[in-house]
Amino acid sequence: METEVSNQQHTCKTCQNTFPGVYCNRCGEKVIDPKEKSFRYFLGNVFNAITFVDSKFYRSLKLMLLKPGFVSSQIIQGIRTPYIKPISMFFIVNLLYFLMASSDTYNTRLDSQLNQMPYSKVVRGIVEQKIEKENISLDVFRVRYEQQSTSLAKLMLIVFVLFTGVFILFLNMRKKLYFYDHLTVSLEFNAMFIFIGNVVLHWFMFLLIKFISWMGISLDQYLTDPVYTSIAVIIAMTILYFMQRRVYQDSVVWSLVKALAFIPCLAMSIIAYRVILFFVTILTV
Ligand SMILES: [Zn+2]
Numbered sequence: 428m429e430t431e432v433s434n435q436q437h438t439c440k441t442c443q444n445t446f447p448g449v450y451c452n453r454c455g456e457k458v459i460d461p462k463e464k465s466f467r468y469f470l471g472n473v474f475n476a477i478t479f480v481d482s483k484f485y486r487s488l489k490l491m492l493l494k495p496g497f498v499s500s501q502i503i504q505g506i507r508t509p510y511i512k513p514i515s516m517f518f519i520v521n522l523l524y525f526l527m528a529s530s531d532t533y534n535t536r537l538d539s540q541l542n543q544m545p546y547s548k549v550v551r552g553i554v555e556q557k558i559e560k561e562n563i564s565l566d567v568f569r570v571r572y573e574q575q576s577t578s579l580a581k582l583m584l585i586v587f588v589l590f591t592g593v594f595i596l597f598l599n600m601r602k603k604l605y606f607y608d609h610l611t612v613s614l615e616f617n618a619m620f621i622f623i624g625n626v627v628l629h630w631f632m633f634l635l636i637k638f639i640s641w642m643g644i645s646l647d648q649y650l651t652d653p654v655y656t657s658i659a660v661i662i663a664m665t666i667l668y669f670m671q672r673r674v675y676q677d678s679v680v681w682s683l684v685k686a687l688a689f690i691p692c693l694a695m696s697i698i699a700y701r702v703i704l705f706f707v708t709i710l711t712v
Contacts, residue, residue, distance in 0.1 A: 484519075487511040491619050495666045496673030499615045503608045503674065513614035520618045521584055523626050525577070530625050532659075533587065534580045535701050537572045546702060553709060575712040580704055587700045588613050594692035598685045599675050612674055616666055624662045660690055 437458050438444070439451040446452045462468060475481045487510045490497050498510050524533065531539055540550045558568045592613035596606055632650070639646050664686040671682035 483509065483511045484516075487516060491516070491615060492623070494669070494673065495619060496612070496615070496670035499612045499670065500674045502611055503604065513611050513618065517584075517588065517614045517618040520622045520626070521581060524621050525581055527626060527629065530629060532625060532697065533584055533621070533700070534577050535704060537569045537576070540701065540705050544701060545698065550705060557709065572708060572712055576704060576708040579707055579711070583700070583704050583707065584617075586703060587696055588617050590696035590699055591617060591693065594689065594696065598688060598692075599671075602675050612670055616670060619666050620663055623666075624659045628658065628662070663693055664690065 434447065436445055436447055437451075439446065439454060439456050441456040442451065442454045444451055444453040449458050450456070487498055490510075499513065501507075502510060502513065537554075541547055541554060544550065554565075554568070558565055561568075588610065592606070592610040595613050595616070596609040599609065636646055636650070667689045668682045668686040671677040671685050672679075677685065
């Protein structure tokens with residue numbers, strides 16, 4: 428499609444540089460092909476903008492699901508244009524997660540903060556003070572807290588990427604890569620962990636439970652928190668194992684050891700993230 432214009436010399440409309448090909452080699456401006464002004468092309472752009480669905484997105488998502496670590500290793504080597512930026516993939520998945528409100532992992536409810544965390548005692552003290560000072564009921568406070576917490580969590584999730592990025596750096600200190608490269612790996616890891624472990628798993632379990640109960644069997648007694656946690660651990664270990672193999676070229680044994688060592692790191696990252704989310708929320712609500 429771009430062959431007719433690509434061999435000629437052009438003068439850049441933006442910076443007046445003369446260059447061969449489609450993109451200006453000084454400022455990156457693109458030569459417009461008259462076809463790109465057609466109505467059909469415009470509709471295609473609108474569709475892409477609304478759905479994020481373009482070939483880069485599909486290709487990257489497919490590779491991230493089927494070959495974890497492949498896109499990161501390509502990007503670290505400098506092969507970037509065929510793929511969506513890992514940070515964009517992360518925020519698209521993040522958006523899906525919050526749209527579906529699928530689980531409590533990142534968007535932590537007040538009741539989880541009050542009762543289920545190792546630091547819950549501190550949370551209870553602070554919340555009691557707050558509702559006493561403002562003279563409101565816990566129910567009124569809960570609504571306000573959760574609105575604020577949810578809107579903060581959408582941005583704060585990047586803090587979680589930083590924590591897991593630091594742990595990935597520690598696990599791979601000897602590889603002589605930049606922290607930036609480990610962050611690329613962390614973004615891909617978290618995008619897929621949220622996508623498979625929350626969005627996909629949530630809907631899979633939802634449909635499975637519907638189907639099973641339609642046959643007259645109840646799964647409730649088996650689907651406890653430890654079961655969900657175990658599934659999440661297996662998903663996280665599988666993704667990290669393949670990332671160690673592909674990005675860091677570790678042996679099978681080392682990849683397994685690091686995938687196992689990563690689980691407590693992930694748990695610590697979740698706790699640290701929830702502590703920070705709580706304090707930022709309580710200070711701004
Ligand atoms: Zn230019």
